[in-house]
Amino acid sequence: IGPHCFELLRVLGKGGYGKVFQVRKVQGTNTGKIFAMKVLKKAKIACNAKDTAHTRAERNILEAVKHPFIVDLIYAFQTGGKLYLILECLSGGELFMQLEREGIFLEDTACFYLSEITLALGHLHSHGIIYRDLKPENIMLNSQGHIKLTDFGLCKESIHDGAVTHTFCGTIEYMAPEILVRSGHNRAVDWWSLGALMYDMLTGSPPFTAENRKKTIDKILKGKLVLPPYLTPDARDLLKKFLKRNPNQRIGGGPGDAADVQKQPFFRHINWEDLLARRLDPPFKPCLQSEEDVSQFDTRFTRQTPVDSPDDAAISESANQAFLGFTYVAPSVLESIKEGFSFQPKVRSPRRLNSSPRTPVSPVKFSPFEVFKPGPPGEPMEVGGSLPPPPEGTAPLPIKSSVGAKKQKGGRGRVPR
Template structure:
């Protein structure tokens, strides 16, 4: 991981003025406004710099809980990968902090909330809207895969909208840097409805798992639910192993949409469209007429522009309690020394 991430960081030696300003920022300079979310391994708070109008999302992890859940490697991977990434479709990590009890990641605040919340409100997206968010995932994957980084957690909950409606991948807790383009990893992780067959069969995961997930993501955006949804994980896994060819497609799916989902969700990872060459996916008929240059330049109008009353507006997030039940206490074992 070290060499690949070092090379990635070398591409971005020139930091922006904004980040130079943040280099002197300390935790004591931040005031908590509210809680944006609580996950399985920590919480995310909206915080404001006490001497300016700058607002951030602060991810907070209790070290004792991370250690109890055996998530040390995932936490370190997330911090190291996000610290090295500079891409418009990936949420920005500005700084990280640590103390005797907790780890902190100071991140870009995306006040538009999760694409999942918008999908929940709309019921399902038309294909033109879905295309915009699938394009964001493609751009992020193109960037990550060129640096041998596997994301492993694409879903509408992990794509956020910034104030202008630009979609960004967040939550890199399952991300990992492979040794090469053909490298593999074997850790079983991800969301049940989104895991690829090779994960279930423990055959080793390559960059292809992200392309499988993109097909599932596309299906969920167009239909409102993932194709292999069930309250029983084993039923879900068995359905995944049967493949997308066993699906009964809703009538509103276009033929080009069904075709692209099937290309992303081919059984063999190396045969999935975009494997080793994301450009092939951009050229698929489903994306015909979609201007990727305008998309990357942010001159394309987003289908959803968040409504915001102020820089600290949280109306696009659900309400969460200000407390949690995560294990707490000091941890001086040193596993987080480089955090």
């Protein structure tokens, strides 16, 4: 298996480490099938040990974790200068784009997506994995409209009951307070992020925003949670439970994890067994003309000519050691090969806004990003629970002044990692 097995069709995204293409397999098992191909440049990753570790973690997590609401890894391979991840192609695009079109979601719509995300997070946590970068841009929709978590580059492995980690990473607007003050964090950070995402879905922006990063962080650490009066009591109750600053008081932060979240009144109408089996109809089914339809993706990328740049094999042998064992073939593919199976392919005008992306903070440094307009005013409420003090000798990372002018909320977008 290698790059020669795939025909480039479209560019789906681009980031600092490489590109994501829509591709068609042109030989061997699965010939004719459409996939997403994530291409990462070794030279840009290998120069930083943490970037290398996070790349390895992403590939390992994708191999180890199989779930209806988590993207499937089909193949992984490498060349002299590049790493390749072949993933299922999620033609419904980012949940971000759907939220951008709608502005806000009705509570029933938000409840459906939040329910599927809850099951995905619970599955990760059961494997000792913290996701740490939950936001609309990292949630994709398949062709039927069900969600899939993607982009596992900031995940942390081997965090089981009682264990904590101190890495500073994520996307500020969705980042839990304990990450910001580096007091040590565990899987409870994902439930804070789910609360911030829920607030975003129901109001049009995350709960704590300001004109620059420093003020946004100050609001996350000390600001009041403002809940618009139009929210139902069940939604208000769950938001307050998710957005507790003390992770020990936060819903999902205890031993019950996702099971405690599932019991909340906001989800009372969800049949969790049917949800997991994808027997419930999604609130939105993408309008797709074919397997190759990329209408749900950002035209800034899909209009580009797909070109995989020449392979630069000039990477040291010692650097290449970090990528030993990267190759992978999904068990389902191996079974198909054994059985002699060969895949035979089957023979909306949304608002697209061009803007600077909202970029996750790497474990090493801040990346410039734009912020959002605050959500609609409403009844002020104190977020319950105070944050435990950071351990001796630690302090929040220094904050530099923001770069660029404030953008309108409608301008949120993303460049893949």
